[in-house]
Amino acid sequence: MKYCVLIIDGASGWPLDAYGGKTCLELAETPNLDAVAAEGSVGLVQTVPAGMEPSSACACMSLLGYDPGVYYRGRAAIEAVSMGIPIGPGEVVFRCNLVAVRDGRLWSYSSGHIGSQEASQLVEALNRSLGSDDVCFYPGVGYRHLLKLKGHEDTLKATCTPPHDIPGKPIGEFLPRGRGSEFLRQLMNDSEPVLNEHPVNIARRKRGDIPATMIWLFWGSGRVPDMPAFAKVYGLKAALTSGVDLLGGLGKMMGMDILDIHGVTDGMNNDFAGQTRGALKSLDDHDLAVVHIEAPDEAGHAGSVEEKVRAIEVIDREVVGRLRLSAPGGFRLLIMPDHPTPIKVQTHVAEPVPFVLWGPGFAANGAGRFTEAEAKKTGLFFENGYNIMARLVGR
Numbered sequence: 200m201k202y203c204v205l206i207i208d209g210a211s212g213w214p215l216d217a218y219g220g221k222t223c224l225e226l227a228e229t230p231n232l233d234a235v236a237a238e239g240s241v242g243l244v245q246t247v248p249a250g251m252e253p254s255s256a257c258a259c260m261s262l263l264g265y266d267p268g269v270y271y272r273g274r275a276a277i278e279a280v281s282m283g284i285p286i287g288p289g290e291v292v293f294r295c296n297l298v299a300v301r302d303g304r305l306w307s308y309s310s311g312h313i314g315s316q317e318a319s320q321l322v323e324a325l326n327r328s329l330g331s332d333d334v335c336f337y338p339g340v341g342y343r344h345l346l347k348l349k350g351h352e353d354t355l356k357a358t359c360t361p362p363h364d365i366p367g368k369p370i371g372e373f374l375p376r377g378r379g380s381e382f383l384r385q386l387m388n389d390s391e392p393v394l395n396e397h398p399v400n401i402a403r404r405k406r407g408d409i410p411a412t413m414i415w416l417f418w419g420s421g422r423v424p425d426m427p428a429f430a431k432v433y434g435l436k437a438a439l440t441s442g443v444d445l446l447g448g449l450g451k452m453m454g455m456d457i458l459d460i461h462g463v464t465d466g467m468n469n470d471f472a473g474q475t476r477g478a479l480k481s482l483d484d485h486d487l488a489v490v491h492i493e494a495p496d497e498a499g500h501a502g503s504v505e506e507k508v509r510a511i512e513v514i515d516r517e518v519v520g521r522l523r524l525s526a527p528g529g530f531r532l533l534i535m536p537d538h539p540t541p542i543k544v545q546t547h548v549a550e551p552v553p554f555v556l557w558g559p560g561f562a563a564n565g566a567g568r569f570t571e572a573e574a575k576k577t578g579l580f581f582e583n584g585y586n587i588m589a590r591l592v593g594r
Contacts, residue, residue, distance in 0.1 A: 200529045200531060201486060201525070201527050201529060202435070202488070202530070202592060203488045203522060203531075203533070204487065204488070204489045204591070205480065205490045205492075206262065206490065207514055207534065207535070208399075208492060208496035209495050209498075209537070209547070210507075210510075210536040211223075211224060211226070211538075211540075212507075212540060212541040212542055215543075217504075218504065223507045223508050223511060224497075224511060224553070225333070226504070227511040227514055227515070228515075231515045231520040232569035234523070235534065235569065236555050236567070236573065237567060239532075239555045239563065240555065240562060240564050240577075240579060241564060242577050242581065243556050243575055244551060244573045244584050245580075245581065246537055246538060246552060247549040248266075248268050248584075249549075254547060255360075255446075258584070259285070259445070259446060259491070261583075261584035262585075263489065264433060265585055266585045270424045270426050271424070272424045273419060273420020273422075275345060275418045275420045277423075277445055277448035277452065278345060278448050279337075279423070281446075281448035282337060282339060282345065282430070282448075284337055284347060286347070286422060288347075289352060290349045290421075291354060291355055291420065291421045292345055292415055292420060293348070293354070293383070293417065293418065294343065294344075295345055295416055296344070296362055296414065297309075297313055297342045298442065300412050303369050303370060304367055304370065305368055305374035306367075306409065306412075308361075308363040308415075309364065309497075309500075310411035311340040311445075312466065313403075313408075313411055315339075315340055315341055315407075317399045317403070319396060320343060321336040321400075321411055322337070329389055329390065329432075330394065333350050334348060334386070340442065343444065345415060346386070346414075348382075351379070354375075354382055354419060355379065355420070356378040357419070358376050358377045358380070359383070360373040360419070361506065361546070363417065363500045363546050364546045366545045375387075385412055386414065386416065387416060388413075390413045390414040391412060391413045394410075394412060394413060394414075395412065397503075400412075412549075414587070423452065424452070426452045426453060428454030429453040431454075433588065433589070433592050433594060436456075436484075436485045437453070437455040437456070438455060438456040438478070438481040439455045440460050440463060440477060440478050440490055440491065441463070441489075441490075441492075442464045442465040442466075443491070446489075456485065458477055458481055458488075460473060460474055460478075465497065466494055467513070469492065469494060471513055471514060472518075474490060474492070475517065475521045476521070476525075478490045479522070488517065492514055492518065493512055494513075495536070496540050497510075499540030499541065499542060500545050501545070502545045503542075507542065526558075529559060530559075531558035531560070533557075533587065534555070534557070535554035535587075536552045537552070538552060539552060551580070552571075553571050553573070553574030554587060555569055556590065556591060560593065563589055
C-alpha cells in the first residue's frame with residue numbers, strides 16, 4: 200500500500216455574509232475534491248489541542264501523527280531545524296518577520312510578500328548593523344526569517360503576538376511585553392532605521408511596493424523536541440514537500456526525507472503540478488508522501504476571498520486531479536487543511552477542519568462535497584487530530 204497526505208493549509212473557514220453565507224470551500228469549484236469526498240470517508244478533525252495556539256506548527260504536527268501536547272516546544276526551533284541552524288546551550292531562536300508599519304498600525308505582516316532575494320539583502324544589513332556574537336539573523340523564505348540570541352534566555356518569558364493576528368491594528372499594544380521583552384523591543388525599534396533607507400526599500404517604494412519597515416519577533420523557543428522517527432512509529436518510509444521551512448523542519452524532526460522539487464514556493468507562483476508529480480515520483484522508493492501547500496493560508500491572512508477561492512480551485516485541478524488519476528494501485532489518500540484561516544479575522548482559529556480519507560478500506564459516508572458543512576453532516580469526528588494518521592495507515 201502507498202499513501203499520500205495533502206495538506207491544504209488554511210483552506211477552511213467561516214461562512215461569508217457577503218457571499219450568501221458560504222465558505223471559501225463552498226464557493227470554490229472543486230470537482231476533484233468533491234468526487235473524492237463522494238467516494239471516501241468524510242468528517243471533522245480537531246488538530247489543535249485545547250489551550251494550545253492554533254498555529255500550523257501544532258496543527259501539522261498533529262495531523263502528521265504526533266501529539267503536540269507531548270512534542271511541541273515552539274515553532275522557531277522547528278524552523279531552525281529546517282534551515283540547519285543549531286541551537287546550543289544558552290541560545291534561543293525567534294521567528295523574525297519583515298513587516299510594514301504605517302501610521303503606527305500593522306500595514307502588512309509580510310511586507311507585501313517580499314521575495315526571498317530582496318529579503319536576504321535586508322537580513323544581511325540587519326546582521327551588519329545589529330548583529331554580534333550574541334545576536335544573529337538568518338535569512339529564510341520570503342518575509343519569514345529567524346533570529347538567534349545567546350545569553351538572553353529570559354526573552355522566552357516575553358509575551359509576543361504574531362503580526363498576522365493584528366492586521367490594521369495599532370502595534371503599540373501588541374509589542375513584546377512582560378519579563379524579557381525589553382531586549383526584543385529594542386531590537387525591533389533598532390531595525391527601523393536600518394531598513395528605512397536601504398536600497399531595497401527605496402526601490403520598493405519607487406515601484407509602489409510595500410516596504411519592509413521593521414522586524415517583528417515572536418514564536419520564541421529554546422530547544423528542539425526529541426521526536427521518534429515516523430518510520431519507527433508507523434513503520435513507513437516517508438517523504439515531504441513544502442514551500443515553507445516549518446514543514447521542512449517537522450519532516451526532518453520526524454525522520455522524513457525532504458524532497459527538493461524545483462518551483463515549489465509558498466504562494467500562487469508555486470508549481471502545483473510539478474510539486475504533485477515530484478511527490479508521486481517519490482512513492483517509487485517511499486511508502487508515504489506528504490504534500491503541503493501554503494497558498495490558501497496566505498490568501499486568508501490577506502483577507503482575500505477571491506485569492507483563497509482561486510488557490511483552492513488550482514489545488515483541486517492541478518494537485519487533487521493528478522493524485523486521483525495518477526495514483527498507483529493500492530493507494531490511500533488523506534486530504535485536509537491543518538486549521539481554518541477565516542477571512543473575517545485573517546488569522547488561524549482552533550476549530551475542527553474537514554478531512555477525507557479515500558482509497559481501499561474507506562467507504563463513502565454520505566458527503567456530496569468537500570466542505571465544512573458536508574463534513575459535519577456525516578457525524579464522523581476525530582477529537583484528537585494525531586489519531587488520523589493511524590487511521591490512514593491502518594495502525
